[in-house]
Amino acid sequence: MKKLLKEKTAFVSDMLKGMALTDDTHEVIADSVIVRKDKKQGKVALISGGGSGHEPAHAGYVAEGMLDAAVCGEVFTSPTPDKVLEAIKAVATDAGVLLIIKNYAGDVMNFEMAMEMAEMEDIKVDRVVIADDIAIDNKEQRRGVAGTVFVHKIAGYYADQGLSLEEVKAKVEAVLPNMATIGMALEPCMVPTTGDYGFQLADDEMEIGIGIHGEKGIYREKVESVDKIIERLMHEIEKELEFDQAIVMLNGMGGTPLSELNVAAYYLNTYFSGNNKTITKLYVGNYMTALDMQGFSITVLKHDDEYVEALNSSTASRYFF
Amino acid sequence: MKKLLKEKTAFVSDMLKGMALTDDTHEVIADSVIVRKDKKQGKVALISGGGSGHEPAHAGYVAEGMLDAAVCGEVFTSPTPDKVLEAIKAVATDAGVLLIIKNYAGDVMNFEMAMEMAEMEDIKVDRVVIADDIAIDNKEQRRGVAGTVFVHKIAGYYADQGLSLEEVKAKVEAVLPNMATIGMALEPCMVPTTGDYGFQLADDEMEIGIGIHGEKGIYREKVESVDKIIERLMHEIEKELEFDQAIVMLNGMGGTPLSELNVAAYYLNTYFSGNNKTITKLYVGNYMTALDMQGFSITVLKHDDEYVEALNSSTASRYFF
Numbered sequence: 001m002k003k004l005l006k007e008k009t010a011f012v013s014d015m016l017k018g019m020a021l022t023d024d025t026h027e028v029i030a031d032s033v034i035v036r037k038d039k040k041q042g043k044v045a046l047i048s049g050g051g052s053g054h055e056p057a058h059a060g061y062v063a064e065g066m067l068d069a070a071v072c073g074e075v076f077t078s079p080t081p082d083k084v085l086e087a088i089k090a091v092a093t094d095a096g097v098l099l100i101i102k103n104y105a106g107d108v109m110n111f112e113m114a115m116e117m118a119e120m121e122d123i124k125v126d127r128v129v130i131a132d133d134i135a136i137d138n139k140e141q142r143r144g145v146a147g148t149v150f151v152h153k154i155a156g157y158y159a160d161q162g163l164s165l166e167e168v169k170a171k172v173e174a175v176l177p178n179m180a181t182i183g184m185a186l187e188p189c190m191v192p193t194t195g196d197y198g199f200q201l202a203d204d205e206m207e208i209g210i211g212i213h214g215e216k217g218i219y220r221e222k223v224e225s226v227d228k229i230i231e232r233l234m235h236e237i238e239k240e241l242e243f244d245q246a247i248v249m250l251n252g253m254g255g256t257p258l259s260e261l262n263v264a265a266y267y268l269n270t271y272f273s274g275n276n277k278t279i280t281k282l283y284v285g286n287y288m289t290a291l292d293m294q295g296f297s298i299t300v301l302k303h304d305d306e307y308v309e310a311l312n313s314s315t316a317s318r319y320f321f
Numbered sequence: 322m323k324k325l326l327k328e329k330t331a332f333v334s335d336m337l338k339g340m341a342l343t344d345d346t347h348e349v350i351a352d353s354v355i356v357r358k359d360k361k362q363g364k365v366a367l368i369s370g371g372g373s374g375h376e377p378a379h380a381g382y383v384a385e386g387m388l389d390a391a392v393c394g395e396v397f398t399s400p401t402p403d404k405v406l407e408a409i410k411a412v413a414t415d416a417g418v419l420l421i422i423k424n425y426a427g428d429v430m431n432f433e434m435a436m437e438m439a440e441m442e443d444i445k446v447d448r449v450v451i452a453d454d455i456a457i458d459n460k461e462q463r464r465g466v467a468g469t470v471f472v473h474k475i476a477g478y479y480a481d482q483g484l485s486l487e488e489v490k491a492k493v494e495a496v497l498p499n500m501a502t503i504g505m506a507l508e509p510c511m512v513p514t515t516g517d518y519g520f521q522l523a524d525d526e527m528e529i530g531i532g533i534h535g536e537k538g539i540y541r542e543k544v545e546s547v548d549k550i551i552e553r554l555m556h557e558i559e560k561e562l563e564f565d566q567a568i569v570m571l572n573g574m575g576g577t578p579l580s581e582l583n584v585a586a587y588y589l590n591t592y593f594s595g596n597n598k599t600i601t602k603l604y605v606g607n608y609m610t611a612l613d614m615q616g617f618s619i620t621v622l623k624h625d626d627e628y629v630e631a632l633n634s635s636t637a638s639r640y641f642f
Binding site for chain 1 (some may be wrong): 581584613628
């Protein structure tokens with residue numbers, strides 16, 4: 001195994017200490033919770049999190065205009081309810097707290113347990129569950145992936161506008177049916193704490209419909225040129241969503257260089273124009289990664305002027321642009 | 322070979338077209354030159370460039386506060402003099418043009434040839450050559466690597482302050498002796514246009530002193546824990562530079578996830594404090610990459626309040642933070 005680390009067991013805590021060195025608006029509490037030093041007052045506070053390994057998600061989005069806290073579990077492992085509770089207590093305002101949870105059994109269970117504990121302490125808290133990964137047919141089992149980052153930004157916008165907890169939640173829940181993501185990998189990721197790969201691919205194979213925790217995809221194919229890959233992914237998305245105009249994220253899985261992501265972005269745009277569709281706003285970069293996996297995901301969010309306004313509103317996060 | 326591309330020969334032009342989709346302040350001219358639409362007036366214009374494969378360098382730094390143009394050659398291949406000349410003509414102002422050249426024979430030759438051609442057309446132009454890679458003992462042969470990005474920002478600051486071409490050049494040349502970089506790789510990069518690797522490493526080997534074009538390093542070692550790797554690199558830098566306080570860049574080589582870079586950043590900071598030294602400003606991220614190489618470089622710039630002011634000054638580049 002070749003990874004930049006000292007002790008496997010310290011990987012996440014070392015990483016969080018490293019991240020704190022470059023962001024003096026951050027504070028690390030309870031060893032694994034990143035909060036804003038400049039605590040929000042009187043408006044809905046937003047918390048996300050989950051297993052680590054998806055950097056910059058979620059800690060990189062703890063910033064004015066986006067999240068108030070990120071709860072960082074071990075690599076690909078849900079944070080425990082007590083850590084989520086620490087986060088809730090640290091950022092709670094009179095307006096309440098919204099938990100933005102990716103749809104994984106462990107995350108949903110632990111965040112909801114923390115929510116109950118917080119309610120017992122009279123903290124107003126609610127949650128939304130993100131399940132944008134259309135690779136899985138069964139909607140109950142769909143995972144939360146890159147679209148979650150759009151939700152962080154959109155929810156941050158509404159929270160900053162002073163909407164109530166019920167209103168922010170309702171706004172976010174109205175977005176979810178308009179969003180779909182699917183991803184692919186050329187190479188799997190290696191988990192630094194175990195040295196294991198989630199799957200193995202031959203030199204001429206790619207995996208379609210991968211998750212962000214090293215899970216293998218829905219099916220495997222011979223590698224194609226990127227325009228064909230995009231066609232394949234977009235066909236899946238089009239089965240799910242009808243749209244002429246969309247806000248689109250082309251998200252790198254962590255080990256894919258920016259050059260290749262931009263080549264893919266070009267063919268994604270070509271696909272849209274060839275099908276009389278328009279990308280009204282395009283995001284290209286590493287937003288929700290799976291360690292060093294090589295590959296990308298496409299998130300399509302049906303265009304809405306209000307979404308664009310929310311996404312374009314200012315944030316201090318260096319990772320959302 | 323598994324890469325996100327359509328035609329190998331179109332890799333760079335597709336990439337540039339993709340990059341242009343996410344930055345509406347950019348314009349692509351002569352197929353391979355990125356310029357700011359909002360042309361600078363009356364102040365020194367800055368141009369950099371070289372082979373592609375180092376993204377976000379240099380096109381990502383074409384922005385208010387940094388570069389006015391980037392000339393993008395094929396992957397790891399110097400742009401031809403006529404392309405550099407196109408860039409010079411496109412951005413030249415009455416105050417003149419400064420070329421920021423990484424010290425590679427092809428780059429130096431082609432940029433200088435373009436400079437001569439521009440001078441024949443009465444354009445005021447000069448150049449600085451960056452050779453911050455201390456892996457190579459012979460100073461004449463030292464390569465320009467990640468420190469070049471600091472130069473882009475510092476030169477941009479002085480240009481914006483209205484300094485003359487001679488002054489901006491002198492300011493930059495005064496910085497260079499205070500800066501040193503060295504890099505390492507856990508995995509080599511694959512050149513997407515050929516499918517070739519610059520070198521091969523066994524599962525337990527790392528390469529110290531790598532360049533950013535897939536060149537192998539100065540020596541090879543068994544992989545160590547990241548704190549030992551940092552000690553090794555810092556010892557090389559300390560042979561070169563004396564400093565108690567420094568501005569530091571921990572630069573990912575393209576395929577290393579942000580999680581590992583932050584683990585490395587934590588141990589880099591630990592090394593500094595353990596040696597009674599201070600990092601006054603720390604940069605962690607992918608600034609000057611070598612395609613999908615896994616590894617990182619450390620750039621140390623001796624602290625100077627003026628450098629910090631220059632580096633902290635505003636820029637519209639989304640890639641310098």
